[in-house]
Amino acid sequence: MMKEVGLGILGFGTVGAGVVEGLQRNGDLLAERTGLRLTIRKIADLDLDRDRGVEVDPSVLTKDAAAVVADPSVDIVVELIGGTNVARELMLQAFAAGKPVVTANKALLAEHGDDVYAAAEKNGADLLFEASVGGGIPIIRALREGLSGNRITQICGILNGTCNYILTRMEHEQLPFDQVLAEAQQAGYAEAEPALDIDGLDTAHKAVVLAAQAFGRSVRMDDVQVEGIRGIDALDIAYAAELGYRIKLLAVIKEEDGELEVRVSxxxxPRTHMLASVGGVFNAVQVTGDVVGETLYYGRGAGREPTASAVIGDIADAARNLAGRTPRRIPSFVTLKDAPAIRAADAMRTRYYLRLSLKDAPGMFGHVAQILGRHGISIASVVQKEVRSGEYVPVVMLTHQAHEGAFRAALDEIDVLEEVGAATVRFRIEDFE
Amino acid sequence: MMKEVGLGILGFGTVGAGVVEGLQRNGDLLAERTGLRLTIRKIADLDLDRDRGVEVDPSVLTKDAAAVVADPSVDIVVELIGGTNVARELMLQAFAAGKPVVTANKALLAEHGDDVYAAAEKNGADLLFEASVGGGIPIIRALREGLSGNRITQICGILNGTCNYILTRMEHEQLPFDQVLAEAQQAGYAEAEPALDIDGLDTAHKAVVLAAQAFGRSVRMDDVQVEGIRGIDALDIAYAAELGYRIKLLAVIKEEDGELEVRVSxxxxPRTHMLASVGGVFNAVQVTGDVVGETLYYGRGAGREPTASAVIGDIADAARNLAGRTPRRIPSFVTLKDAPAIRAADAMRTRYYLRLSLKDAPGMFGHVAQILGRHGISIASVVQKEVRSGEYVPVVMLTHQAHEGAFRAALDEIDVLEEVGAATVRFRIEDFE
Known part of the structure; x- marks a missing residue:
C-alpha cells in the first residue's frame, strides 16, 4: 500500500484550481516518480460556489482556512491566498504545528521573509517557494541545489510577464504605452489595477527573494532601487533598437567589491543577448556563478499552469522530505558569514542612455557636455535625431560607466538649463561584459 | 564539530582538477550551505606527475582507483575517468560497497545505463549524473525535481559546444566547414579526433540520457537516428539565413501518439526562437511539460569549470542524502508504466529544407515536383538561386510535413534523375509550433 501524504490547499483561485487540476491529471505519474500518493484532504476558500473548471469532492471544500491548517489529516499546507496578513498568520500556524508550507507568495516573502524563514527553521518545517519567482522556471531549486557549489556573482532577470508583454508589443507594433496597456488589460495580460506590475513592485518582490537566496543575507524592499515602465515612450524603444538594444524591465542583483547592488528598472x-530574445509574457533569469559561469533559465512567468507546475514540484519535494523524515534537508534560507552589505544607490556604477530635449541652434550641446564632464561622465556616442518637437530636437547619447550619484547631480543641473526643453529621459545600459 | 563526508575522486584530468579547485575555493561556502564538510580523501590517476594547476596533498594521490573505491574513509565516489569499461567496473564496485557515485560519463550512461541504474538501485546507492548533459546547466535536476509534476512532451537541445561553435562561426564569418574545424582544433574548441562531436555521437549519448530520464523508459543508442554536421556547406547556412532560419545540431526527443521519437541532426x-540565439560553445535545452509549457535552460556545455560546477552540486546532494540517511531520495531512473514505444525512423514526420542541383533549362522542375507529389510531399516554398555551378543551379525548397520514409523514397528517385546533378542536400526544419 503506497504511503499517502495529505494536502491542505488554502485559496481556490486561479493557481489553486491549476494545482488541483495538475494533481488530478498527473497524480499517478507523481506516485510512480515519488512512491507517494498526494491526496487533497481540504481546500479552503471564501467563495465555494464559483466554477473553477475542475471537479472536486464537495466535502473537501471549506471556508475555514485555520481548520485546514489544524486538520490532522493535512500533512502539507499549500498557501495560495496571497497578501501578507492572513497568509502570514496561517503560515505561522502551520509551522507551529510542525507542518511544511508550499507557497507562491512573493509579496509575503519579500516583506516578511525574515519572520517566516525564522519560524520555519525554529519549528523544523520546510518552507518551499519555487512558484514565487519566475512561475514555472525552477530557478530557486537551481540556486539551492544545482549551483550550490558556486558563489553567485550576478543575477539579471526579466521577472514580470505583464511588463515584458507591454514592452514587446510596443517594440513590434510601434504602439504607445497607454494603448498597449489598455489592450493588455482587455486581453487579461494586465490587471485592472496595474501598478504592482508596471511600477516594478512585483519585480522588486521577486528580486528580494532571489537576492536573499543567492547571497545569503536578509534583503528588505527598501534596499531595492525600483523604477517601473509606466509611461515609457515608444520613441526610446525605437532609438534603442537603432542602437542595437532592446528595453527590458530588468532586476539586477550583483555583488561587487563586497557590496550587493539590487535594482529594478x-x-x-544588447539585442544579441539571450535576455533580449525573451518576448511576450515569458520570464528569464540569468545567473552567473564563479565556477559555472553564465547560465540562463526561461519559461512562462505567471498564470495558472506554470505556477501550478512549480507548486506541485514543491509539494513532491516536501512529501519526499516528510516520508524520509528529513524536513529542512535544504534550509529555506542560509545566512552566509561574509554576506555583502547593501550598496547605496548613488554608489552604483552603470552606463546610461540619455535622451535630451535641446534647443535646435548651434552650440546648444556645449553646456550639457560641460556639466557631464564636471561630474566625471564621459560620452561614448551621440546621435542627434532629425525629429523636431516645436523648437526642440531630441539628442540621444550613450555614456561610459559612472556613478549613479554623478548622473543624478548632472541631470539636476542639465534639466534646468535654459536650452533644455523637457526633463532628460534616462535608462541604464547593461552590456553583460 | 561539523560532520565530514569523504570523497574519492577517480580521474585527475581536466574536470577532476576543476572539481578539486572548486571544492578548495568554495568548500567553506558549501559547508555553510549544507552543514557538511566535503573532504577529498583520495584522488586516483595513472599520471601523478603532470601539473594540473591545483595544489593537493601528495598523500591523497594514488594510481590505484579500485583501492580508492574500497577505502573506508571514502563515502562518495566521483567517477571522472570517462570511457565505458574501467569506469563501469569501478562504478559497480562502488555500488556493491553501498557507496554513492557522482559521474559526468554520458557515454557510459548511454551505452550501459540499464546496468548501472539497476546496480545502483539494487544496492540502495545514489547515482547522480548532472554533469553528463549540458555541462553546468542543472537540467537533470530540473527534470527530476522542479518539473516532477509534469508529463514531459518534448525536449530539444543544443548539447554539443564544439558543433555549435563551428556552426556559429561558419554563419558569422561565412567560412567553410573544414577551415572552421581546423581553427577550432587549434584553439582547443575541438578535439584532434573530432568524430565523436561532429558526427553527432556525443549529442546522441546525451539525448539517450535525457530521454530515459524524462520519458521513463530504457533508450538505446540504436533507438536514436543520428546525423552530424561533418562537411556541412556554408551555402546552406546562408540560404537558411535568407529564409529566416539558423542551422543548429539539435537533439529532438518527443512523445507523439504514444511513440517516442529520438533523433539528432x-x-x-527559426531565427526568432530562443534556441537560435544560442551561440558559440554554449548549450541549451528546451523542455516542454504538459503543465508548465515551454521552459529553457542555457549555459556552457562542457569544459573544466561548468562540468565541475555540476559535479560539485551532485556531491553536495549525495552528501546530504548520506547525512540524512536517505540514499535514493530520488531514484536515478524510474520506469513509467505507460512509457512510449520507440518510433521507427520512417514514421517520423517533419518539414524539410531541400537543396536540389538541377539542370538550368525550362521545365526541369517538373519531374521533381511529380515525384514529391506522388510521395505525398507538398512544397511550401521554392527559391531558385541565381548561382550557377557548371550547368546546374541550386533550387532550394521548404516542404510541408511528411513522413521521413516518404522523403527517403522520393529522394532516392530524384537523385537518379538525369536532370539532377548531385545528391540533394536535406535538413529537417523545426518550427516549434
Whole structure:
C-alpha cells in the first residue's frame, strides 16, 4: 500500500484550481516518480460556489482556512491566498504545528521573509517557494541545489510577464504605452489595477527573494532601487533598437567589491543577448556563478499552469522530505558569514542612455557636455535625431560607466538649463561584459 | 564539530582538477550551505606527475582507483575517468560497497545505463549524473525535481559546444566547414579526433540520457537516428539565413501518439526562437511539460569549470542524502508504466529544407515536383538561386510535413534523375509550433 501524504490547499483561485487540476491529471505519474500518493484532504476558500473548471469532492471544500491548517489529516499546507496578513498568520500556524508550507507568495516573502524563514527553521518545517519567482522556471531549486557549489556573482532577470508583454508589443507594433496597456488589460495580460506590475513592485518582490537566496543575507524592499515602465515612450524603444538594444524591465542583483547592488528598472539590453530574445509574457533569469559561469533559465512567468507546475514540484519535494523524515534537508534560507552589505544607490556604477530635449541652434550641446564632464561622465556616442518637437530636437547619447550619484547631480543641473526643453529621459545600459 | 563526508575522486584530468579547485575555493561556502564538510580523501590517476594547476596533498594521490573505491574513509565516489569499461567496473564496485557515485560519463550512461541504474538501485546507492548533459546547466535536476509534476512532451537541445561553435562561426564569418574545424582544433574548441562531436555521437549519448530520464523508459543508442554536421556547406547556412532560419545540431526527443521519437541532426530553427540565439560553445535545452509549457535552460556545455560546477552540486546532494540517511531520495531512473514505444525512423514526420542541383533549362522542375507529389510531399516554398555551378543551379525548397520514409523514397528517385546533378542536400526544419 503506497504511503499517502495529505494536502491542505488554502485559496481556490486561479493557481489553486491549476494545482488541483495538475494533481488530478498527473497524480499517478507523481506516485510512480515519488512512491507517494498526494491526496487533497481540504481546500479552503471564501467563495465555494464559483466554477473553477475542475471537479472536486464537495466535502473537501471549506471556508475555514485555520481548520485546514489544524486538520490532522493535512500533512502539507499549500498557501495560495496571497497578501501578507492572513497568509502570514496561517503560515505561522502551520509551522507551529510542525507542518511544511508550499507557497507562491512573493509579496509575503519579500516583506516578511525574515519572520517566516525564522519560524520555519525554529519549528523544523520546510518552507518551499519555487512558484514565487519566475512561475514555472525552477530557478530557486537551481540556486539551492544545482549551483550550490558556486558563489553567485550576478543575477539579471526579466521577472514580470505583464511588463515584458507591454514592452514587446510596443517594440513590434510601434504602439504607445497607454494603448498597449489598455489592450493588455482587455486581453487579461494586465490587471485592472496595474501598478504592482508596471511600477516594478512585483519585480522588486521577486528580486528580494532571489537576492536573499543567492547571497545569503536578509534583503528588505527598501534596499531595492525600483523604477517601473509606466509611461515609457515608444520613441526610446525605437532609438534603442537603432542602437542595437532592446528595453527590458530588468532586476539586477550583483555583488561587487563586497557590496550587493539590487535594482529594478527598464534597461537597454544588447539585442544579441539571450535576455533580449525573451518576448511576450515569458520570464528569464540569468545567473552567473564563479565556477559555472553564465547560465540562463526561461519559461512562462505567471498564470495558472506554470505556477501550478512549480507548486506541485514543491509539494513532491516536501512529501519526499516528510516520508524520509528529513524536513529542512535544504534550509529555506542560509545566512552566509561574509554576506555583502547593501550598496547605496548613488554608489552604483552603470552606463546610461540619455535622451535630451535641446534647443535646435548651434552650440546648444556645449553646456550639457560641460556639466557631464564636471561630474566625471564621459560620452561614448551621440546621435542627434532629425525629429523636431516645436523648437526642440531630441539628442540621444550613450555614456561610459559612472556613478549613479554623478548622473543624478548632472541631470539636476542639465534639466534646468535654459536650452533644455523637457526633463532628460534616462535608462541604464547593461552590456553583460 | 561539523560532520565530514569523504570523497574519492577517480580521474585527475581536466574536470577532476576543476572539481578539486572548486571544492578548495568554495568548500567553506558549501559547508555553510549544507552543514557538511566535503573532504577529498583520495584522488586516483595513472599520471601523478603532470601539473594540473591545483595544489593537493601528495598523500591523497594514488594510481590505484579500485583501492580508492574500497577505502573506508571514502563515502562518495566521483567517477571522472570517462570511457565505458574501467569506469563501469569501478562504478559497480562502488555500488556493491553501498557507496554513492557522482559521474559526468554520458557515454557510459548511454551505452550501459540499464546496468548501472539497476546496480545502483539494487544496492540502495545514489547515482547522480548532472554533469553528463549540458555541462553546468542543472537540467537533470530540473527534470527530476522542479518539473516532477509534469508529463514531459518534448525536449530539444543544443548539447554539443564544439558543433555549435563551428556552426556559429561558419554563419558569422561565412567560412567553410573544414577551415572552421581546423581553427577550432587549434584553439582547443575541438578535439584532434573530432568524430565523436561532429558526427553527432556525443549529442546522441546525451539525448539517450535525457530521454530515459524524462520519458521513463530504457533508450538505446540504436533507438536514436543520428546525423552530424561533418562537411556541412556554408551555402546552406546562408540560404537558411535568407529564409529566416539558423542551422543548429539539435537533439529532438518527443512523445507523439504514444511513440517516442529520438533523433539528432542539423535542423533549421527559426531565427526568432530562443534556441537560435544560442551561440558559440554554449548549450541549451528546451523542455516542454504538459503543465508548465515551454521552459529553457542555457549555459556552457562542457569544459573544466561548468562540468565541475555540476559535479560539485551532485556531491553536495549525495552528501546530504548520506547525512540524512536517505540514499535514493530520488531514484536515478524510474520506469513509467505507460512509457512510449520507440518510433521507427520512417514514421517520423517533419518539414524539410531541400537543396536540389538541377539542370538550368525550362521545365526541369517538373519531374521533381511529380515525384514529391506522388510521395505525398507538398512544397511550401521554392527559391531558385541565381548561382550557377557548371550547368546546374541550386533550387532550394521548404516542404510541408511528411513522413521521413516518404522523403527517403522520393529522394532516392530524384537523385537518379538525369536532370539532377548531385545528391540533394536535406535538413529537417523545426518550427516549434
Amino acid at each position: 527598464p534597461v537597454l539590453v | 542539423p535542423v533549421l530553427v
